[in-house]
Amino acid sequence: MNFDYIIIGAGFAGATLAERLANKANKKVLVIDKRDTIGGNMYDYKDENGIIVHKYGPHLFHTNLENVYNYLQNFGVWFKYEHRVLGMVNNKLVPIPFNLTSISKSFDKELANKLIDILKNKFGIDKKIPILELRKYPDKDINELAEYIYQNVFLYYTMKQWGKTPDEIDPSVTNRVPVYVSLDDRYFQDKYQCMPKEGYTKVFEKMLESDNITVKLNTDAKDILQITDKIYFEGKEFTGKVIYTGPIDELFDYKEGILPYRSLDFEFEKLDTKYFQDVATVNYPTKEDKFTRITEYKHMTIQNGDQIDKTVIMREYPKAFNKDNNDIPYYPIENDESQKMYKKYLAKCNKFDNLYLVGRLAQYKYYNMDLVINEALNLYNELEGE
Ligand SMILES: Cc1cc2nc3c(=O)[nH]c(=O)nc-3n(C[C@H](O)[C@H](O)[C@H](O)COP(=O)(O)OP(=O)(O)OC[C@H]3O[C@@H](n4cnc5c(N)ncnc54)[C@H](O)[C@@H]3O)c2cc1C
Structure with a gap:
């Protein structure tokens, strides 16, 4: 078959473009992925007990983007789900982000009420106050609250997540850790929060089911595409368009260096009990x-x-x-150095007028799925929009 488009990667970036190109613009699309599954990091499966398990870490859908929410409703039924997280803070389970309930659970009644009154009067209800700001506030108890949250909620979690020592943690990052002056214990406050009833993989199956789409799994782009002065597909020049959603440094053989990422190991455990914990996620900072x-x-x-x-x-x-250990690149480490390297790769990519980048890895951005889908819808409009 002659393809109008070749898309590398069957995650949300690749699947959204494939679906729009095939169903709206009637284009012939080849989607390839080196994994043996569709869905990229959203891949999930039902285990023998009927529990849907996310292979690459927990994925909650939440967004304020109405167009993305509406778009996804086309691919199955979604049920309302609002995520709640508890943190093991000083041997007590308290809501994360740290909120008024967390304060009540962490301190004696008198101090907790005092802190809550000051926060409500000074900042107002439902406000998120960065702890850096609280540290500057001229009240000893409030300063100590900020220090408590920094030490017990933020510091070790960040060190583990990003592999940094306290000295290496940029103070501006601390700025993002808030106290939430609220009893709202939801992890996200986005307008739309839901989960696919049959799991994400079924959503991807629906997105990719068109006759215009050919999906080829277990296929590395490197084995069928050669990117030199032009793009070659299976040895012949490819004059259609190529959309790449994998790691951009890999595409150009790491010629400008290896872009830094954090990776993860997942340890799954099956238990003969109805429930292990009270909420979906418990943080261990x-x-x-x-x-x-x-x-x-x-x-x-x-x-x-x-x-x-x-x-x-x-x-x-x-x-x-470590790419040599076949680690999966999960979190781009965005800093000045990595951005400089990324721009060099972008310049290489821009030399081709039929090569496009989209997605978390190709754009090297810490995007959630809603932003990836939005980027893909925007690229579709650029390519084929009326
Ligand atoms: C642990 C974790 C938790 C997350 N939780 C959430 C959450 O709760 N909510 C949320 O909105 N977002 C969450 N995200 C982000 C979300 O996973 C991403 O936004 C989304 O999956 C990105 O989709 P993508 O298509 O850009 O990339 P991916 O899903 O990574 O897809 C890229 C695909 O390209 C393929 N590929 C790469 N190179 C090649 C090659 N050379 N040849 C062929 N195929 C190739 C890969 O195999 C992969 O399937 C989380 C991310 C992580 C790491």
Whole structure:
């Protein structure tokens, strides 16, 4: 078959473009992925007990982008799910982000009420106050609250997640850790929060089901595409368009260096118990535990968890990314140096008038799935929009 488009990667970036190009613009599309599954990092499966498990870490859909929310409704039924996270803070489980309930659970009643009154009066209800700002506030108790959150919620979690020592942690990052002056214990406040009833993989199957789409798994782009002065597909010049959603440094044989990422090891455990913990995710911002969080999937992926006597949990261990160990690049480490390197790769890519980049790896951005889908919809409009 002659393809109008070749898309590398069957994650949300690649699948969204394939779906739009095939169904709206009637283009012939080849989607290739080196994995043996579709869905990229969103891939999930139902285990023998009927629990949907996310192979590459917990994925919650949340967005304020109405167009993305509406778009996804075309590919299956979604149920409302609002994520809640608890943190093991000083041996107590408290809501994360740290909020008014967390304060009540962490301090004696008198001090907690005092802190809550000051926060409400000074900042107002439902405001998120960065702890750097609280540190500057001329009240000893509030300063101590900021220090408590920094030490017990932020410091070790960040060190584990990003592999940094306290000195290497940029103070501006601390700025992002808030106290939430609210009793709202939802992890996200986005307008749309939901999960696919049959799991993400089924959503991808629907997105890719057109006769205009050919999906080829277990296929590395490197084995069928040669990118030299021009783009060659299976030995012949390819004059259609190529959309690449994999790591941009890999595409150009790491000629400008290896872009830094953080990777993760996942440790799954099946338990003969109905529930292991009260919410889907419990964070461990502790020095002693080497993992950052434990996710119990049935809370977030299925609606009939009460009827299943077994459960699956997963611990996440962040680690340095080493391409030679076949680690998966999960989190781009965005800093001045990596951005400089990324721009060199971008310049190489821009020399081709039929090569396009989209997605977390190709754009080297810490995008959530909604932003990846939005980027893909924008690229579709650029390529084929009326
Ligand atoms: C642990 C974790 C938790 C997350 N949780 C959330 C969340 O709760 N909510 C949220 O919105 N977002 C979350 N995200 C982000 C979300 O995973 C991404 O935004 C989304 O999956 C990115 O889609 P993508 O298509 O850009 O990339 P990917 O899903 O990574 O897809 C890229 C695909 O390209 C393929 N590929 C790469 N190179 C080649 C090659 N040379 N040849 C062939 N195929 C190739 C890969 O195999 C892969 O399938 C999370 C990310 C991580 C790491």
